Amino acid sequence: MSDFEIRTLRTDEHRAASDLFRTTVHARPSDDAEWERFAGVYQAGWAVGAFDPELIGTARSFDAELTVPGGARLPTVGVTGVGVRADRTRRGVLRALMTAQLEDFKARGAVFSNLLASEASIYGRFGYGLATRCRTYSVDRHRARLRPDVPLDGEVELLELERALKVLPDVYERIGHRPGMMTRPEVLWRLYGNHARKDHPTLKALVHHGADGPDGYATYHVSGQHTYPWTKQLELVDMFAGTPAAFAGLWRFLLGVDLVDTIVAEERAMDEPIELLLADHRRCTVDRFADEHWLRLVDVEKALRGREYGHADPVVVEVTDPLLPANSGAYRITPDGAERTGEPAALRLDVTTLAMAYLGTWRPSALADAGRIEVRDPAAAVAADRLFATRVASWCGTHF
Numbered sequence: 122m123s124d125f126e127i128r129t130l131r132t133d134e135h136r137a138a139s140d141l142f143r144t145t146v147h148a149r150p151s152d153d154a155e156w157e158r159f160a161g162v163y164q165a166g167w168a169v170g171a172f173d174p175e176l177i178g179t180a181r182s183f184d185a186e187l188t189v190p191g192g193a194r195l196p197t198v199g200v201t202g203v204g205v206r207a208d209r210t211r212r213g214v215l216r217a218l219m220t221a222q223l224e225d226f227k228a229r230g231a232v233f234s235n236l237l238a239s240e241a242s243i244y245g246r247f248g249y250g251l252a253t254r255c256r257t258y259s260v261d262r263h264r265a266r267l268r269p270d271v272p273l274d275g276e277v278e279l280l281e282l283e284r285a286l287k288v289l290p291d292v293y294e295r296i297g298h299r300p301g302m303m304t305r306p307e308v309l310w311r312l313y314g315n316h317a318r319k320d321h322p323t324l325k326a327l328v329h330h331g332a333d334g335p336d337g338y339a340t341y342h343v344s345g346q347h348t349y350p351w352t353k354q355l356e357l358v359d360m361f362a363g364t365p366a367a368f369a370g371l372w373r374f375l376l377g378v379d380l381v382d383t384i385v386a387e388e389r390a391m392d393e394p395i396e397l398l399l400a401d402h403r404r405c406t407v408d409r410f411a412d413e414h415w416l417r418l419v420d421v422e423k424a425l426r427g428r429e430y431g432h433a434d435p436v437v438v439e440v441t442d443p444l445l446p447a448n449s450g451a452y453r454i455t456p457d458g459a460e461r462t463g464e465p466a467a468l469r470l471d472v473t474t475l476a477m478a479y480l481g482t483w484r485p486s487a488l489a490d491a492g493r494i495e496v497r498d499p500a501a502a503v504a505a506d507r508l509f510a511t512r513v514a515s516w517c518g519t520h521f
């Protein structure tokens with residue numbers, strides 16, 4: 122029996138929760154001025170705490186929508202600020218917080234929850250699967266040139282930070298969202314503004330204006346030596362382009378920023394076509410690949426019904442979900458959609474593995490090869506690869 126209780130935090134407990142979380146990630150508690158700015162990133166009624174009777178663990182969350190393959194936007198809950206006091210770890214506090222959260226999310230009608238993990242070994246046991254990946258790359262600004270046939274259309278406007286914070290939410294909402302992207306509620310833009318003001322006060326924003334209005338943006342800051350020899354690095358913080366011309370236009374501008382040697386683009390979509398823009402693709406080097414968002418299917422039936430599928434023979438999959446047992450069962454997936462079924466399953470997998478396949482990031486065959494899917498009919502694994510495949514790589518691009 123647990124010797125702590127889990128409950129939703131009152132607004133006047135948010136600061137203590139924030140301080141506890143910061144301590145668990147080895148940061149100092151916020152001072153009064155920081156808290157005044159940071160208080161607004163807590164959405165009332167969406168943070169939980171564990172008490173024994175002191176606050177010993179916490180997690181916060183907010184509601185948003187996630188774009189799934191096919192373009193539908195379904196309700197998701199972003200989870201962050203998870204921490205357990207160092208002298209109370211490894212006795213089930215996180216498990217209790219996660220369990221309470223998932224039940225709450227389900228009751229609120231969420232189809233998913235998603236998070237960025239501090240450590241890859243934590244969240245799989247709670248049904249979160251690594252659902253999007255990303256790559257960080259660097260471009261040698263002095264030697265990189267755009268190919269002459271790269272699309273040229275529209276104009277780029279340069280904005281300072283405060284103006285950008287007013288303009289970017291609308292631009293972000295306007296551009297087409299690829300699978301894995303999420304809407305950014307006000308709490309996320311507040312967080313974005315807080316980080317920018319604190320860590321990158323010289324942040325600049327570029328908005329690309331195409332024939333139909335704003336269709337992309339980028340934010341960046343430049344760091345490095347302020348005197349000769351000006352070894353400077355431009356760090357791309359955020360960039361979304363709704364059209365190929367917007368993508369090319371933003372990069373044309375970035376490659377023209379003076380006093381910059383290297384442009385570093387962190388945690389970008391795996392298929393972002395930067396190399397294809399360059400006359401010499403070796404001017405772009407990949408620094409690393411990393412995991413991005415972890416996805417939890419809170420309502421498996423709605424999640425499976427909500428996305429589109431590729432062309433292949435129907436496949437019946439059996440899903441197991443010990444934490445939310447109502448999700449367990451067999452689902453028939455066809456090019457026209459998905460539904461529960463009583464038919465025998467050709468593939469068996471847990472809800473974590475389903476999350477890894479759901480956005481198309483991992484092929485079911487590869488998951489089967491790694492022992493994560495039990496295959497009763499080998500043809501079904503090949504069919505599932507086609508059903509779950511996506512036209513573009515899924516990617517979120519939002520930090521919280």
Ligand SMILES: CC(=O)SCCNC(=O)CCNC(=O)[C@H](O)C(C)(C)COP(=O)(O)OP(=O)(O)OC[C@H]1O[C@@H](n2cnc3c(N)ncnc32)[C@H](O)[C@@H]1OP(=O)(O)O
Binds near residue numbers: 243246
């Ligand atoms: C979305 C985000 O906010 S990411 C930020 C996460 N927070 C941090 O990294 C801050 C530092 N770490 C912590 O605060 C804590 O160690 C936490 C939150 C990661 C874990 O809290 P705990 O209360 O110790 O976890 P709990 O005791 O419930 O463990 C549940 C299970 O996860 C495992 N586990 C917990 N933490 C870790 C870890 N860091 N690495 C690997 N396994 C872990 C436990 O061994 C246990 O395994 P079991 O299911 O096989 O029994």
